[in-house]
Amino acid sequence: MIAGLLLLLLPVLAQAETAVVYDSTLTEADVRAAWLQQEGREVAVRFVSVDAIFDPASPAVLLGDAAAVPCAGEPATAADLDTLNQSVQFLSLEMDYLAATAALRDIELLLPCLVEVPGNDALSRYHFMRGLIAWHADGEATATRRFEEALLTAPLLQWDPRHPPQVRPAWDRALEGALAAETAFFSVSPGVIEAGTFWVDGRALDRRTRTATLYEGTHLLQWTPDSGAGRSWLVPVTGGQFVTLVARADAIRSLVEGQADPGVTAYALQQALAPVELQSGGQLAVAQDLDLVLFHEYDAAAGRWRLADVEALERWRRNGRTMRDVGIGLSVGGALLGGTGLVLALEGSNKASGLSAGVFEGDGAPFGERELLDDIAADYNAARERHGLGVVLGAVGFSFTITGVPLSALGAQRARAQQASRRRR
Numbered sequence: 001m002i003a004g005l006l007l008l009l010l011p012v013l014a015q016a017e018t019a020v021v022y023d024s025t026l027t028e029a030d031v032r033a034a035w036l037q038q039e040g041r042e043v044a045v046r047f048v049s050v051d052a053i054f055d056p057a058s059p060a061v062l063l064g065d066a067a068a069v070p071c072a073g074e075p076a077t078a079a080d081l082d083t084l085n086q087s088v089q090f091l092s093l094e095m096d097y098l099a100a101t102a103a104l105r106d107i108e109l110l111l112p113c114l115v116e117v118p119g120n121d122a123l124s125r126y127h128f129m130r131g132l133i134a135w136h137a138d139g140e141a142t143a144t145r146r147f148e149e150a151l152l153t154a155p156l157l158q159w160d161p162r163h164p165p166q167v168r169p170a171w172d173r174a175l176e177g178a179l180a181a182e183t184a185f186f187s188v189s190p191g192v193i194e195a196g197t198f199w200v201d202g203r204a205l206d207r208r209t210r211t212a213t214l215y216e217g218t219h220l221l222q223w224t225p226d227s228g229a230g231r232s233w234l235v236p237v238t239g240g241q242f243v244t245l246v247a248r249a250d251a252i253r254s255l256v257e258g259q260a261d262p263g264v265t266a267y268a269l270q271q272a273l274a275p276v277e278l279q280s281g282g283q284l285a286v287a288q289d290l291d292l293v294l295f296h297e298y299d300a301a302a303g304r305w306r307l308a309d310v311e312a313l314e315r316w317r318r319n320g321r322t323m324r325d326v327g328i329g330l331s332v333g334g335a336l337l338g339g340t341g342l343v344l345a346l347e348g349s350n351k352a353s354g355l356s357a358g359v360f361e362g363d364g365a366p367f368g369e370r371e372l373l374d375d376i377a378a379d380y381n382a383a384r385e386r387h388g389l390g391v392v393l394g395a396v397g398f399s400f401t402i403t404g405v406p407l408s409a410l411g412a413q414r415a416r417a418q419q420a421s422r423r424r425r
Contacts, residue, residue, distance in 0.1 A: 017044050017045075017046065017273070017277050017282045017283070018045045018046070018283040018284075019046050019277075019282065019283070019284050020285045020287060021049075021053060021284065021285070021286045021287070022050065022286070023050050023256050024049070024050065026287055028049070030293060031047055031287045031293060035293075048272050050256070052271065052272075053255075053268050053271045054252060058248060060192055060223060060231065061267065063244050063245075063263035064242045064243040065237075065242055066184070066235050066236065066237045066238075066243045067235075068233040069108075069112050069235070069236070071112040071113040072112075073109055074113065075113055075114075075115045076115065077114070077116045078114070078122065080110060081107065081111070081118045081126070082118075082122055084103055084106055085107070085125050085126055088126075088133075089129065091103060092129060092132055092133065097137065100129070100133050101133050104126075104130055104133055112232050112234040114222065115229050118220075120201060120202035120203055123154070124157045127147075127153050127154075127217075128157060131144070131145075131150060131170065131174070135167045135170055140170045144171075144173045144177065145174075147171050147174030148174045148177050148181060148215075148216075149217035150174075151175065152216075152217060155178075178215075181215045181239075183215055183216070184216065184238065184242070185213065185241070185242050186211065186214045186237075186243045186244065186245075187212075188210050188245045189247050189250040189251070190210070190247075191248075191249050191250040192245055195225050195247065196225035196226050197223070197224050199221070199222040200212050200214070200219060200222075201219055202220070214243065218235070219236075220233075221234075221235055251264050255268055255286050258288065258296025258307070259305065260305065265298060265305075268286075272284055283297060283298070284298045319411075320410075320411045321411065323408070324408050324411030326404075326407060327406070327409070328408045330400045330408075331400070331401050331405055333400055334397040334399070334400025334401035334402075334403075335401055337393055337396060338393070338396075338397025338398050338400075338401065339397070340393055341395070341397055347387075349387045
């Protein structure tokens with residue numbers, strides 16, 4: 001009974017969960033404080049560093065419908081691929097198809113580990129040999145599909161007459177099927193092209209369009225950055241899929257600005273939220289560092305990013321204006337009060353200095369002069385009081401000014417921050 005109740009409550013609890021993603025330009029303490037002030041709640045909120053979404057060790061991430069085959073071995077070179085290709089070729093001519101199949105498997109494991117770009121002919125030869133070996137291992141239908149991949153990778157590939165003629169019909173059918181092959185759409189983000197060269201099946205991607213058409217099959221995608229080691233992705237695709245490679249910096253920038261496309265957004269949701277949270281409507285928000293930490297929240301129903309609480313930010317802006325005006329008032333009032341105090345202090349000091357000699361002489365004066373000297377003493381005391389009052393007013397005015405300057409600066413900063421957020425609405 002209790003277990004059943006917990007199962008019913010779990011989606012509700014998960015739905016209340018909000019993951020707030022923040023960049024390394026901010027600290028979790030800053031983001032937590034800003035969230036609490038702007039949202040007024042911290043219950044069921046989890047703060048996640050962007051490094052937990054996009055691995056710092058991976059300069060780019062593959063997004064979309066297709067999944068890449070990971071590297072499970074040591075880094076490999078184009079020469080390693082040529083050696084294995086020659087081995088498969090030799091074994092197939094010797095009709096040792098079992099050993100040739102094992103060598104093809106070695107190539108499949110090697111491709112995602114390549115740190116160099118092989119020639120397109122080497123890749124097409126690999127696909128051709130896959131078709132040839134498949135004819136013996138799996139039959140003509142599988143061989144035809146493999147031959148189609150070879151032709152779609154290298155359209156000018158020719159039949160090799162050294163191989164058994166009974167395989168030729170599968171090749172001929174592949175020629176016809178390649179003309180009607182389904183396609184997938186592939187693209188890369190600007191940062192990938194700006195930081196290096198991208199290769200699709202051994203051919204450089206057009207830097208102007210940053211897109212390519214991938215025919216159904218397995219493709220080798222590679223990136224050779226201007227600095228650092230090259231990366232490879234072996235990606236099987238089917239017709240109609242969308243695949244994109246996004247530079248880590250591009251993905252982070254679009255995410256924290258609340259402008260991430262569906263691919264980056266879906267990836268961030270999967271990385272930041274648990275599966276049960278995804279199913280029950282868990283929320284994802286990101287923090288952007290301007291003059292003020294702004295929060296963008298993904299609206300799953302509308303399929304877009306929005307500012308999480310514009311009204312709270314507007315209140316922040318109004319508070320900033322009030323702080324600025326109070327600070328200016330304190331600074332101006334303090335300056336006037338301090339100036340008045342300075343004048344009073346100087347006047348009192350000067351007058352007291354002029355009367356001090358007469359006051360001291362009056363101690364031994366005859367009785368007839370005492371009345372006059374008492375008046376001088378009274379004036380002296382009044383001058384001293386004026387001096388004291390001036391010092392107090394000056395100190396108070398100075399403290400007002402010291403308080404008003406940072407208050408007005410902080411208020412102006414908050415007001416400017418809200419103007420920035422309004423422009424982004």
